Every structure is written in C-alpha cells, then in structure tokens.
Amino acid sequence: MKAFGKILGIIVLVLLLLVVAAGFVLTHFFDPNDYKEEIRQLARGKANVELNLKGDIGWSLFPWLGLELHDTSVATLQQPAQPFADVQLLGMSVRVLPLLRKELQMSDIRVEGLTLSLSRDKNGAGNWENIGKPVQPATGTPPAAQPVPGEASKPTESAPRQAMKLDIDSLTVKNARIDYADAQSGKQYSVEGIELTTGAIREGSSIPLKLSAYLGTNQPVLRARTELTGNLRFDRALKRYQLEDAKLSGEASGDPFQGKTATFSAQGQLVLDQAAQVAEWNGLKLSVNQLRALGELKARELDKEPKFDGGLSIAPFNLREFLEGIGQTLPAMADGTTLSKLELATRLAGTRNSLNLDDIKLKLDDSSFGGSLGIADFSKQAIRAQLSGDRLNLDRYLPAKVKKAQEATSAARKAEVETTTQNAIKGDTPLPNSPTQQAWSDAPVLPIARLRALDLDIGLSLGQLTIDKLPINDASLKLRGQGGLLSLDDLRGELYDGKFNAKASLDVRQDIPLLKAQKHIADVPVERLLESQDQKPPVKGLLDLDADITTQGNSQKAWIDNLNGTARFVMTQGVLLNANLEQQLCQGIATLNRKSLSAEHGGKDTPFRELQGNLTFRNGVASNPDLKASIPGLTVKGDGDIDLRVLGMDYRIGVIIEGDKSDMPDPACEVNKRYVGIEWPLRCRGPLELGAKACRLDKDGIGKIAARLAGDRLNEKLEEKLGDKVSPELKDALKGLFKKK
Known part of the structure; x- marks a missing residue:
C-alpha cells in the first residue's frame, strides 16, 4: 500500500508538473497576436462588430487567466472606419480553479483611455443597435438554425441558474470619455475625464468607490465638474442595491448662469429595491451656493409610471442674492430689498411630468403662507395653487420701470396743474382752463408672451393684501387661465371699513389685449382711495359704486384711451373740501338783495347728504348727465364730463335754493320767497385736483x-x-x- 501511495503521489506530481509545463509552453510558445485575424473574423460573425487590434495582446493561463489589450477599437460593420469604442488599455485576470466552482475571483480590472462615441442619426437609429446581432446574409433573410445531432432526443431541462459569486480586488478606470450626439434634435452630451476607483468588490460587503467626471451639453452650453463618493453594497438574489454615505459635489457654469458659477453638493443614503420597484433617498442634504435643504424622497412603481413623494425643508436664505449668484436677472421692482428672505417646509409628490407641494409652510420676506402649490403638467406650465397667508404687499414687487415711466409722464401735467392752482384763487378769478397734458404712462405693462403660455388655477386668501397702495383686508381671489384667456372669477375683501368685489378677464390671444371688468364697491371712503393714489381729495364721503367696463391695449395710457362702459355711483355723508359754497351763494343772494353780508357764512368745507349719478365711458371720457347732490338748504344738479385722459372736468352745475334754515338768518342772505325754486348756475372746469376751486358762478x-x-x-x-x-x-x-x- 505504501508503494501504491507513493506511486499515486508520483503520478499526481507528474500530472501537476505536466499542467505547469503545458501552461509554460502555451504562454511562451503560443502567441495570440498570431491569431488577430481569426479573432477579428470571430467578432464579425458572433458580435457583428469590426474589432481592430492595433496593439499587442498579452495573456497568461495558470493560475490566473489573464488578458491585456492595447490600443483596441470597435466599430460597426456598416461604418468600420468610424469606431464607437476605443480603449488604450484593458487589463484583467481571473483565477482558473475557482471558475470550476462558479466563483469569479479577479485581480484588479484596469481600463485606461476608454472613449465611447454614441450617436443617433436623423432617422433615430443608434450606432450601437446592431451590436451582438447575427450577420444577415446577402439576401436579407436570416440563416436557418442547424439542428445539432442528438439534440432533438434530449429532454428540455429548466434547471435554475446559479449566480456566479463575484470576488474582484478592485476596478480602476482612468481618462475615460463618453460622447452622445442626436442628429434629430442637434443636442450633444459629453462625459469626459472619467476617473473611477473602487475597493474590493464582493457581494454583501461594503465597496468604497470614488467617481469624478466633467459633464457638458451644447443646448444650452453647460459644463459641470462632479465627484461622487460612497460605499456600495448589493445583493443580486434580493435585487437590492445600496449606496451608503453618498456624497455628490461639484460646480456648474455655462449659458444658464450668465458667467456665474453654482457650487452644489448632495448627500444621503440611496437604496434601490428592484424586487419591490422602489427607490429611496434618505437623509437628504442638499446645497447650492448659499441654499441649504434637508429631506427625503421615495419613488415607487419604477417599472410603470414612476411616482415619488417625500419631504423638503429649506433653511432661511436670501433668494435675491441666490438668484443673482447663479446668473438669473430679476425684473426691476419698486422695492429692491424684496426676496431677501425665503424659508420653506413642505411635503412633495409627483411624477415625471408633475410636481405638487402640500402642507406648505412658506415665509417670503414679511409674509407667511400655507396650503398647496404645484405644476400639474410641466410641458403646459399648468400651475395649480390653493394658498392662504397673513399679508402680502404686492406693490413692493411691481416693476419699477413702470412706476418711473409714470412719474416722468406726469411731470408736465403736474406743472400744468400747479400753474392752474395758483391762478384759481377763490372768488372772482377767471374760470380755469381744461388740462391738456396726458396723465398716464405709455410703457408696456403686460408680458404678453408669458401670459399666453400660462395654464392657471389659483385660489388665494390673505389677511391683508396691498395692491396699488390699497390695503385690502380679508382678501380672496380665484384666478384661472388657459390658452391666452385669463379670468379673475372672484376678487373680494374689505377696504377702509367698506367692502368690494370684482370680476375681470384678460384676453391676450390677439395682438392687442382686451380687458373686461365688473366692480362693486360699498361704503368705501372716497378720500382714502384718492389719498392712496397720491391725489389730494376734493371730497369726502362713503362711496357705493357699480361698474361694467371694457378696454384694450398694453399700457396705462392705452387702457384709459380705450375705456368704455357704464358706472353708477352714490356717495353719502359727503363733504366738499375747501369749498364754502354757502358763502358764495349768500354773496350772490346779497347782490340780488342789494345788501351787504354781515358775517362769513359756513365753514371752509361744504357738507352734503348725498351725491349720486350715472357715468357713461366713451374712449376715456366719462359723461355724467344726471349728477345730484343734497346739501342742507340746497339741491344741486349737474351735467358734465370727466376727461380721464388728462384728469380734467367740465361741468354745469345748477343749485336750487331751498331756504336758509338757520335760527338767525343773515338779512342779506335771507331767502326771499321769490328765490325759492330758482336754479342758480355754476360752471366747474379744470383739473380734478382743484375740486370746487375750479367752480365759478355763471354770470x-x-x-x-x-x-x-x-x-x-x-x-x-x-x-x-x-x-x-x-x-x-x-x-x-x-x-x-x-x-x-
């Protein structure tokens, strides 16, 4: 037995020496470079590619099955002179004996100088689509499959495949590049300077990796430097992949940033569960320049129409500085300190073409909002919003250019009014002339192209809304817009202890915008309205107004010049400011009585119980044929026009004396029974700012x-x-x- 064992040992030793010797002979006396043409033919027949082996092939057989390719390129058979893949060095080696146990044990995998050039032609066909397909015969019909002897007699077996166990020391990719061009759209994308290094790649183990690259596009011109680090873990049986402690950082610049640079970073834990078709990003930390955000995201139904949800919290930051830092030019605003503070917390939900923010807690400057905001369709810019807030001063965000243009336009008119006011001293000065200077700006107001593209459905309620210097309490609005037609279905609120509501529409489907509006105002102090517009009020009182108007154009001047419609107004508890009509009337009566007044009558203002009338607007001129006012002891009737284009008036006023009702009437002003029922004539003409100062007795x-x-x-x-x-x-x-x- 000992001899048998010794003989068996000798045989094994001899066999091992023969294997080693065979490996030595194969690797030293067999040169694969002598078979390059056969390898090319094999690549043409099996992979349908043109393999160009310019450099030497290095190899080893045992105990490592090793391969090194130098200066190798791959092209399609249709375009053999235009390789879509080129590599300077590809090196790898595999242990031979573990392969017999379904184990893949590899040393370092090295890829250097890899270039992939992918493209789609004008018909949408990619230059990689025929790779791996069998070569078609000249007739274009696929070759018939040849039966293998004895194959038909073998029963079909469906034994489950055993996954090969991976064990790779490391993967290194240096100086790689990927280019993609689409001839249909003209867009080009590039990933260059790719550097990838990993630790040992073993299933179920943490695999450290580091990837860096430069990304670029041509439409728009954009370039970004990126770096990704993390620890990869995967389980192929469970189809579960994790990237732990992931961190993506870099810088971006190009046309969208107008010469500025955006520095960005994103961190978190990424999980992909293919079995459940779920992907998660937990512990999300995001920063872009000074913007800082936290949150989490979860995507589901990845194999169908992916849906995602999650949460996002953005720390307070200066939005104006952030936008300027990434090259975004803000429109000029009346207040240059706006957008200096933004803070947001919300829940996210959406799809590939939609995004919705729910449970919003938003702080913008000194305003706070809650509710929901979203884009129902990115391609249609379909904006949906239901928001409520404490206060919002829209005047701060209005374009400053319009405001300056209005001031410049009204400068000539202000000078005209000042001159008229100086001449319109009470008493016997001539009747003022009608103003002639335009009072409105002709600067464009509406962004027509943007408005045509809007798809809106917005509801907004605010504790206080300031617009055009009017403080509206408990304001609410409903706004819809689609296809160039915008509708303000409802706008209501409280104004100076009064109330108002309005409806309006804006049609920008044609070249000249068309506006329509219906308004109702109740118990609003008219003097407060005028004061808010920096106008000195000629009257005081509570205003009720119903108006139905239309206009067209895209400037204040055009809107006034094309103003048409009707309105009805009633003013109660009114006072004519700085107008002592009683004194002027008594002076007229005293003249007729041929007596002198013993004292001044009335105060500096003239109260009235009611002022009402109807207005008809025709191209910016309001005709008022039935003005009525009720003053103690007097009834006033009027017929005239208000020219809104120059803010001027021209009225004929009739005053009917009802009698002096005071306890001790002035004999000179005592109303004789002959004067009762007589309509005393006044003429009022001049700028609206003059009020009653523009009125004179009609001689x-x-x-x-x-x-x-x-x-x-x-x-x-x-x-x-x-x-x-x-x-x-x-x-x-x-x-x-x-x-x-």
Whole structure:
C-alpha cells in the first residue's frame, strides 16, 4: 500500500508538473497576436462588430487567466472606419480553479483611455443597435438554425441558474470619455475625464468607490465638474442595491448662469429595491451656493409610471442674492430689498411630468403662507395653487420701470396743474382752463408672451393684501387661465371699513389685449382711495359704486384711451373740501338783495347728504348727465364730463335754493320767497385736483335770473294796481309782456 501511495503521489506530481509545463509552453510558445485575424473574423460573425487590434495582446493561463489589450477599437460593420469604442488599455485576470466552482475571483480590472462615441442619426437609429446581432446574409433573410445531432432526443431541462459569486480586488478606470450626439434634435452630451476607483468588490460587503467626471451639453452650453463618493453594497438574489454615505459635489457654469458659477453638493443614503420597484433617498442634504435643504424622497412603481413623494425643508436664505449668484436677472421692482428672505417646509409628490407641494409652510420676506402649490403638467406650465397667508404687499414687487415711466409722464401735467392752482384763487378769478397734458404712462405693462403660455388655477386668501397702495383686508381671489384667456372669477375683501368685489378677464390671444371688468364697491371712503393714489381729495364721503367696463391695449395710457362702459355711483355723508359754497351763494343772494353780508357764512368745507349719478365711458371720457347732490338748504344738479385722459372736468352745475334754515338768518342772505325754486348756475372746469376751486358762478346765467326776477317783480306791481278792475285774460296778457324766459 505504501508503494501504491507513493506511486499515486508520483503520478499526481507528474500530472501537476505536466499542467505547469503545458501552461509554460502555451504562454511562451503560443502567441495570440498570431491569431488577430481569426479573432477579428470571430467578432464579425458572433458580435457583428469590426474589432481592430492595433496593439499587442498579452495573456497568461495558470493560475490566473489573464488578458491585456492595447490600443483596441470597435466599430460597426456598416461604418468600420468610424469606431464607437476605443480603449488604450484593458487589463484583467481571473483565477482558473475557482471558475470550476462558479466563483469569479479577479485581480484588479484596469481600463485606461476608454472613449465611447454614441450617436443617433436623423432617422433615430443608434450606432450601437446592431451590436451582438447575427450577420444577415446577402439576401436579407436570416440563416436557418442547424439542428445539432442528438439534440432533438434530449429532454428540455429548466434547471435554475446559479449566480456566479463575484470576488474582484478592485476596478480602476482612468481618462475615460463618453460622447452622445442626436442628429434629430442637434443636442450633444459629453462625459469626459472619467476617473473611477473602487475597493474590493464582493457581494454583501461594503465597496468604497470614488467617481469624478466633467459633464457638458451644447443646448444650452453647460459644463459641470462632479465627484461622487460612497460605499456600495448589493445583493443580486434580493435585487437590492445600496449606496451608503453618498456624497455628490461639484460646480456648474455655462449659458444658464450668465458667467456665474453654482457650487452644489448632495448627500444621503440611496437604496434601490428592484424586487419591490422602489427607490429611496434618505437623509437628504442638499446645497447650492448659499441654499441649504434637508429631506427625503421615495419613488415607487419604477417599472410603470414612476411616482415619488417625500419631504423638503429649506433653511432661511436670501433668494435675491441666490438668484443673482447663479446668473438669473430679476425684473426691476419698486422695492429692491424684496426676496431677501425665503424659508420653506413642505411635503412633495409627483411624477415625471408633475410636481405638487402640500402642507406648505412658506415665509417670503414679511409674509407667511400655507396650503398647496404645484405644476400639474410641466410641458403646459399648468400651475395649480390653493394658498392662504397673513399679508402680502404686492406693490413692493411691481416693476419699477413702470412706476418711473409714470412719474416722468406726469411731470408736465403736474406743472400744468400747479400753474392752474395758483391762478384759481377763490372768488372772482377767471374760470380755469381744461388740462391738456396726458396723465398716464405709455410703457408696456403686460408680458404678453408669458401670459399666453400660462395654464392657471389659483385660489388665494390673505389677511391683508396691498395692491396699488390699497390695503385690502380679508382678501380672496380665484384666478384661472388657459390658452391666452385669463379670468379673475372672484376678487373680494374689505377696504377702509367698506367692502368690494370684482370680476375681470384678460384676453391676450390677439395682438392687442382686451380687458373686461365688473366692480362693486360699498361704503368705501372716497378720500382714502384718492389719498392712496397720491391725489389730494376734493371730497369726502362713503362711496357705493357699480361698474361694467371694457378696454384694450398694453399700457396705462392705452387702457384709459380705450375705456368704455357704464358706472353708477352714490356717495353719502359727503363733504366738499375747501369749498364754502354757502358763502358764495349768500354773496350772490346779497347782490340780488342789494345788501351787504354781515358775517362769513359756513365753514371752509361744504357738507352734503348725498351725491349720486350715472357715468357713461366713451374712449376715456366719462359723461355724467344726471349728477345730484343734497346739501342742507340746497339741491344741486349737474351735467358734465370727466376727461380721464388728462384728469380734467367740465361741468354745469345748477343749485336750487331751498331756504336758509338757520335760527338767525343773515338779512342779506335771507331767502326771499321769490328765490325759492330758482336754479342758480355754476360752471366747474379744470383739473380734478382743484375740486370746487375750479367752480365759478355763471354770470350769463345770473343775468338771466335777474331779468326774470325783475319781470316777476313788475307783474306783482301790476297785480296790485289792477286788482279786480280788469278781466283775468287781460291781466295774464299784460304779465306775459314782462315775463323773461
């Protein structure tokens, strides 16, 4: 037995020496470079590619099955002169004996100078699509499969495949590049300077990796430097992949950033579960320049229409500085300190083409908001919002250019008004001239192209909304827009202890925008409205207004010039400021009585119980044929126009004296029974700012009244003289001779 064992040992030793000797002979006397042409033919027949082996092939057989390729390229058979893959060095080696146990034990895998050039032609075909397909015969029909002898008699077996166990010392990729070009869209993408290093690659173990590259596009021109680090762990049986402690960082620049640079980083734990078709990003930390955010994301149904949800919290930061830092130019605003603070916390949900933010807690400058905000369709810019907030001053965010243009436009008018005001001193100065200078800006207001593209459905409620300097409390609005037609379905709120509501529409489907509006105002102090527009109010009182107007254009001037429609107004508890109509009327009465006033009458203002009328707008001029006002002791009627284009007025006012109701009337101003029912004429003309200062007694009308009163007086004397001495018919005829029409 000992001899047998010794013999067996000798045989094994001899066999081992033979294997080693065979490996030595194969690796030293067999040169694979002599078979390059056969290898090329094999690549053409099996992989349908043109393999160009320019450099030497290095190899080893035992105990490592090793291979090194130098200066090798791969092209399609259709375009053999245009390789889509080129590598300067590809080196790897595998242990031979573990392969028999379904184990893949490899040393370092090295790839250097790899270049992949992928492209789609104008028909959408990729230059890689025929790789691996069998070569078609010249006739274009696929070759028939040849049966293998004895194969038909073998039963079909469906034994489960055993996954090969991986054990790779490391993977190293240096100076690699990937280019992609799409002839249909003209877009080009590149990933260059790719550097990848890993630790030992073993299933179920943590695999450290580091990847860096430069990304670039041409539409728009964009370039980014990126670096990714983390620890990869995978389980092929469970189809579960994890990237732990992942950190992506880098810088981006290009056309979208207008010469500025965005420095970014993202961290977290990434999980992909292919069995459940779920991907997660936990412990998310994101930063872009000074922006800092935390959150988590989860995507599901990856094999269908992916859906994602999660949470996001953005720390307070200066939005204006952030946008300027990434090259985004903000429109000029009336307040240059706006957008200086933004803070956000929300829940996220969406798909590839939509995004919705729920449970919003948003702080913008000094405003706070809650609710939901989203984009229902990115391709259509379909914005959906239901928000509520404490306050918002929209005037701070209005374009400053429009405001400056308005000030420049109204400068000439201000000078005209000042000159008119200086001349319109109370009393006997001539009637002021009507203003002629345009009061409105012709600068464009609406971004027509943007408005046409909007798809809106917005609901907003605010504790206080300031717009056009008007403080609106408990404001709410509903706004819809699609296809260039925007509708303000409802806008309501409280204004200076009064109330208002409005509806409006804006049609920008044609070249000239068309605007329509319906407004209702109740119990709003009119003087507060005028003061908010930096106008000195000529009256005080509570205003009720109903208006239905239309206009067109894209500037304040165009809107006023094309203003048409109707309005009805009623003002109660009114006061004409800086207008002592009582004094002027008493002066007129005293003149007729041929007496002098013993004292001043009334105060500096004239109160009235009611002011009402109807307005008809025609191309910026408001006609008011039925103005009525009720003043203690007086009734006022008016007929005139308000030219909104120059903010001027031209009215004829009739004042009917009802009698002096004071306890001790001034004898000079005492209303004679002859004056009761007489309509005393006034003419008001000039800038609206003058108010009652633009009004004068109509001297021609006063003369007619005096003549009529003289005739009435003569008729009274005839009545006294004639008495019953003549017939009634004769008395009427005589009175008619002296009656003035």
